[in-house]
Amino acid sequence: MKKTRLTLALALLAFSCNNQNQTNMNDQESKTIFAIGEPASAEYFTGEVKASYLLTDDSLFQCSIFNVTFEKGARTNWHSHPSGQILLVLEGVGLCQIKGEPIRVMKAGEVISFPPNAEHWHGASPESRMTHIAINPNTEKGLVKWMQRVTDEEYQKVNFE
Numbered sequence: 610m611k612k613t614r615l616t617l618a619l620a621l622l623a624f625s626c627n628n629q630n631q632t633n634m635n636d637q638e639s640k641t642i643f644a645i646g647e648p649a650s651a652e653y654f655t656g657e658v659k660a661s662y663l664l665t666d667d668s669l670f671q672c673s674i675f676n677v678t679f680e681k682g683a684r685t686n687w688h689s690h691p692s693g694q695i696l697l698v699l700e701g702v703g704l705c706q707i708k709g710e711p712i713r714v715m716k717a718g719e720v721i722s723f724p725p726n727a728e729h730w731h732g733a734s735p736e737s738r739m740t741h742i743a744i745n746p747n748t749e750k751g752l753v754k755w756m757q758r759v760t761d762e763e764y765q766k767v768n769f770e
């Protein structure tokens with residue numbers, strides 16, 4: 610069974626890499642293997658953001674998974690998750706911050722995690738779009754608590770060094 614899973618995982622990775630290599634970088638439409646989704650609510654996001662449910666919350670897995678694409682400068686509001694959140698960065702360069710900590714630059718291939726109830730935000734850098742998979746575990750405790758917008762002043766405090 611492990612060999613079958615490994616073979617499947619490698620085949621998916623090869624497909625994804627091949628698909629990525631064929632992407633025209635001037636093309637504004639992302640060529641990811643996951644659906645881009647619909648525009649996200651302007652109530653909770655700044656800028657152009659599209660999101661797609663990959664796994665809806667249910668009683669079996671108690672987990673929700675989203676594919677989220679942020680255009681340059683787009684970002685979430687401050688928010689928290691009762692059970693924390695995990696981000697798998699698929700493409701581009703993004704920014705994230707936990708309240709009281711410096712802004713962190715995140716790049717394709719990185720895994721970012723936020724502890725339970727940590728107030729945070731995430732989004733694209735000013736110069737690059739960014740796509741990530743957002744995993745919200747243990748949703749029986751709740752999904753998200755939305756807060757105020759991340760101001761332009763807060764967003765621009767990034768240090769790219």
